[in-house]
Amino acid sequence: MLTVLMECHDQEAELAQTLSVLVSAAVEGLVSDVIVLDHGSQDGSSRVADAAGCRFHQNWSIKDVLLSARGDWLLLIEPGARLQAGWVDEVMEFIALNRQAGRFAPARNYRRPLLRRLTRPVPPLEHGLLLPKLQAVTLAGPGTDLEALARGQKPLRLSSEIIPAWVASSVR
Secondary structure, eight states, X not given: OEEEEEEESSOHHHHHHHHHHHHHHXXXXXXXXXXXXXXXXXXXXXXXXXXXXXXXXXXXXXXXXXXXXXXSEEEEOOTTOEEOTTHHHHHHHHHHHOSSOXXXXXXXXXXXXXXXXXXXXXXXXXXXXXEEHHHHHHHOOTTOOHHHHHTTOOOEEEEEEEEOHHHHHHHO
């Protein structure tokens, strides 16, 4: 049903946080596979991905990765982001009823600092992105990454919340 895609670079701890949230979705049959696209990590990211049963790619072409995805829908998410309670049921319903992209609501307790909100645009994957696989394959070209796939989308907003990845990295 759903393939989860993440890009990482030396984000072992963040990757583990996000993968732990996906376990319940895999048990319920929503997540069929998780693909981690690496950008030359020197930490234990590959071991974390392997232990969680993910496919870990160090040299990859986005088009090939998308074509190999088992799910008909993709969830693009940043390592360190954590989906909050209730997301599995909402995503199942969303996938059944929609054909366009969707994005999670930002967690109310984790708003970006005011200065960051005023000076920097929201990164394309800060709130995750649900995207039909066929649409992603159509958009993918040479040099495309997950952020490029997310840019320019006009997704519907889900009510389920996501704690963004920057929260995990700011705690360190």
